[in-house]
Amino acid sequence: MPTDVGLVLRGSEKLLRRALGEDVDLSITVAPDLWPVLCDPGQLEQVLLNLALNARDAMPRGGRLTIDAGNVRAAEAAAAHGERPGDWVRLVVRDTGVGMTDEVKAHLFEPFFTTKEPGAGTGLGLASVYGAIAQTGGHIHVESEPGRGTTFELRLPRCERPALTPPPLPAPGTVGGTETILVVEDDPLVRSVTRRTLATAGYQRTTATRLSSAPRNTARRSTSSSPTW
């Protein structure tokens, strides 16, 4: 749907601050009269969360994350990157973290590529970011050097139709179901967002941080007491 990126950014700010923790400053700037883009607002929030979690991990002793949203006119874009013509909305996400080598950059978006300890990362974060942005017809540029931070630039094609105000959340039960869903996710924040989304859709949910600790028979659990959060 035609989406107002500024609205999504403002709506996600609290979640992003929680994800980043106290030692990382977050600053968000949205240009006035930002054009709408065609994307799912929930998916865009997940993209921002994935980038913020990576930035947090790259700044173990704190730092700064800036997110700037602005318009890029067709002529400018074509001149800068030799891209196909069209107007874009640009999201620049910049951290002051450890940065990365060319070797890491070369594999960044591959599913399961991670430099984190076993159990600390699945390597699916940026693969899902890539998929979500590609779905909008957009693309991503990365600039990074070891010790010099990282900048992700996301380009989303402008949508000519005006942004829709997100509809109010449907009453529980009108979408979704009542089955029990097992959520396996090691990051506490992503786990809590997933649990919230499923709860809104009416599902029972049970969670585990890793597969080996997941309950073997979820179906049987669903008929007994409610799962704990």
Ligand SMILES: Nc1ncnc2c1ncn2[C@@H]1O[C@H](COP(=O)(O)OP(=O)(O)OP(=O)(O)O)[C@@H](O)[C@H]1O
């Ligand atoms: N902002 C960043 N600064 C430095 N390195 C980064 C940054 N973002 C990603 N990386 C590197 O890219 C790798 C892949 O990132 P990706 O988000 O796909 O997986 P992950 O963070 O390792 O695991 P997951 O997101 O599934 O928890 C990371 O392991 C890290 O080496």
Ligand SMILES: [Mg+2]
């Ligand atoms: Mg990640």
